Amino acid sequence: VWCAYTATRRSRGGARAAGGNGRGDSHLAGCVVDGVLGAIGNTPLIRIRSLSEATGCEILAKAEFLNPGGSVKDRVALQIVQEALAEGRLAAPGGLITEGTAGSTGIALAMVARALGCRCFIAMPDDAAIEKAQTLHALGAEVQRLRPVSIVHPDHPVNVARRRAAAEGPGSVFADQFENLANMRAHVQTGREIWEQTGGRVDAFVSGAGTGGTIAGVSSYLKARDPRVRVFLVDPQGSSLYNKVTRGVLYTREEAEGTRLKNPFDTITEGIGLNRLTANFGEALGRMDGAFRGSDREAVEMAAHLLRADGLFVGSSAAMNCVGAVKAARRLGPGHTVVTLLCDGGQRHLSKFHNPEYLAQWGLAPAAAAADGLEFVE
Numbered sequence: 001v002w003c004a005y006t007a008t009r010r011s012r013g014g015a016r017a018a019g020g021n022g023r024g025d026s027h028l029a030g031c032v033v034d035g036v037l038g039a040i041g042n043t044p045l046i047r048i049r050s051l052s053e054a055t056g057c058e059i060l061a062k063a064e065f066l067n068p069g070g071s072v073k074d075r076v077a078l079q080i081v082q083e084a085l086a087e088g089r090l091a092a093p094g095g096l097i098t099e100g101t102a103g104s105t106g107i108a109l110a111m112v113a114r115a116l117g118c119r120c121f122i123a124m125p126d127d128a129a130i131e132k133a134q135t136l137h138a139l140g141a142e143v144q145r146l147r148p149v150s151i152v153h154p155d156h157p158v159n160v161a162r163r164r165a166a167a168e169g170p171g172s173v174f175a176d177q178f179e180n181l182a183n184m185r186a187h188v189q190t191g192r193e194i195w196e197q198t199g200g201r202v203d204a205f206v207s208g209a210g211t212g213g214t215i216a217g218v219s220s221y222l223k224a225r226d227p228r229v230r231v232f233l234v235d236p237q238g239s240s241l242y243n244k245v246t247r248g249v250l251y252t253r254e255e256a257e258g259t260r261l262k263n264p265f266d267t268i269t270e271g272i273g274l275n276r277l278t279a280n281f282g283e284a285l286g287r288m289d290g291a292f293r294g295s296d297r298e299a300v301e302m303a304a305h306l307l308r309a310d311g312l313f314v315g316s317s318a319a320m321n322c323v324g325a326v327k328a329a330r331r332l333g334p335g336h337t338v339v340t341l342l343c344d345g346g347q348r349h350l351s352k353f354h355n356p357e358y359l360a361q362w363g364l365a366p367a368a369a370a371a372d373g374l375e376f377v378e
């Protein structure tokens, strides 16, 4: 399965390199993808009209919500599993893939596991949105919900997932998206797609970071092609990555893990922001040209704006990425091309980020915006 999939993915990349737009051209060329895993990646690059017109820049965003599992994390799950298979660490079919996550990575791993006949175990905090646990169950994953605790606690989902893989023995793997650099390597491909889709005309890449895999992988490809490409982080409230980038404050892993500053209620955005230095984010640090802070207010207003002005229904991290893209465009000035990612769609956020009553509880109901300027981006 792995070899057939890889060959298909290469041929799709080739079709794109020849000047196509990926999906459309590969279809016209009679190129069929091999199974659901073949449909991961090679996402369209969408020009966001309203943001481009408002900033005088080209604001472009990868439509990661079109991956079969619904998020950017399909790329990461596939790469982690591919590498484990290639190195003989994972048995397929039959092996167990474990991860500790409340996010999209669990759903992506559960889907990839199913496609390969593997089993999947996901440990998650019990305050995570119930839809996520339900989706994981529906995908056939075993789910363990745990009281939220610090990463240094043995009952943290990451530690539970690590122990579970070890207990299963050979042929089973702990995905370890925060520390496993396969995560970053998945996004070297994302960077290649951006380069090819823009014909190398990209001035800046902007992204939030959860594990840091996206910003590490994309920046490594783009800077290798052209060191002048600028890379910016956009960081939500409650996260300390902004400080690390702008002030060079680096903690050792031991120090950082002992100081879990992030309170779940510091931000309503999901999947981005962190208060410890992970291996994947560590890879990106030396390639960062700056960072922006993004508030929940800006993310909520941006999501409402994108829906109203462009018909784009996106999740909280995607909205935050667009806030970052506008800030980068303003910093660079008109005439530049700024690229970001739409990590997932709004459907996965109906109980929180796209629930007006939930937003109202936090005083974040979006304003019935005036003529769609971007004044809400500070």
Ligand code: PMP
Binding pocket: 071, 073, 103, 104, 105, 208, 209, 210, 211, 212, 213, 214, 215, 270, 271, 272, 315, 317, 318, 343, 344
């Ligand atoms: N958006 C969503 C919805 C996510 O689940 C994640 C991953 N935690 C991110 C953004 C951040 O991406 P990365 O882990 O590559 O930094």
